[in-house]
Amino acid sequence: MEAAPFLVSLRLGAWVTAILLALCFPLAWALARARGRWAIFIESLASLPLVLSPTVLGFYLLAAFSPRGQLGAFLGSAFGLRLTFSFEGIVLGGCVSGLPFMLNALKAGISGVSAGIIEASYSLGKGRIETALRVVVPNMKGAFLAGVVTTFAHAIGEFGIVLMIGGSVPGVTRTVSIAVYERVEALDFTGARAYSIILVAASYVTVLALNTLQRVEARR
């Protein structure tokens, strides 16, 4: 058993979680406070990865970012960026796939913060950013925790979308899930079992930690 797939999975989880945290907070804020009908269309689009096959999503990403395609060729020539069979590519795939987990958790958290305390902050002369950082964020710690943990856990276990856009490049795009798949393909069930048991244990510990922290937070 190699350590590299675990390191790739952990790096993938960390990047996807950090990027989605930064992207989803303002989007969740806008959706939670939205009064227009447009919000339902954005929410439905963002939730698509929950119901759509990861392989289909991965296929579309592969087609869009292939160096033979217009977008992929442009990114390559303009920025030297290659999103197929690269670590950056699986981070993109992980972000698409993990978007609803982070967005829904943050939106629920922001919706749970009373509009009254946000307005009170505005009436005390504070802008949106200061209000978000000092009033909203500290009062939705549970939602943050849920968003971070579920997105991270989902990203390290992601398979279909990552395989489609990233393939299985050792040390670069071969995650634990892909390593398990390859071990099974090679009829090496002992190797597959070893990878799997560690992934199961890590996932259980992550969810256990989330539930424990949420209980502690709820008691405060």
Next chain:
Amino acid sequence: MLGFSFAKLLRAGRQSFALEVEYSLPEGAFLGVRGPSGSGKTTLVRCMAGLERPDAGYLRVGPETWYDSKRRIDVPPQLRNVGLVPQDYALFPNMTVLGNILYANSDREHALELLALTRLEGQARLFPRELSGGQRQRTSLARALARRPSILLLDEPLSALDEELREELGDELRRIQRATGVTAVMVSHSGSETSRLCDEVIELRRGRLDGSRSLLR
């Protein structure tokens, strides 16, 4: 001098009615706005705070114009120097009593003065969930006064309290308003409360001024 004129279409269930109020108040006076539920009292206060936009009208506070539909002036709530005490007090749960006041104004000495004025010195390090209803009301008031506001807006500040405490804190509210000299507007559905505490009282009925009278204390 506080002068306002607001027109705004309000919806109450399937029906709608217009809020149409015009009034002016001398500096340092305490105006009571009374009326039944759904008469537009809270909307009036929210329009003053900039949390809702009237369809037409103006709002002048001293030499400043905060809202004027004809001149297309609409100062955002952050730039209106108001002190707002909402009906549910809207204290920040993650901050102590002192933290709530310092959030409004980081001048620690002023915050300690306000704690003394509102008789909250003993509760400075407590969180909102550890306070009684009266202590929450006074914390919200101290926080509203921390910015040295041009106008103090009180939306049913005593409605969540029991009868005995209402009277005591009502008197305290009046004492603090006099001590600070801030122009105040208090919304209440209780006629006796506004008559007892305020210099001037207006009555709203389905958005319209039913009558105004000066109690001239």
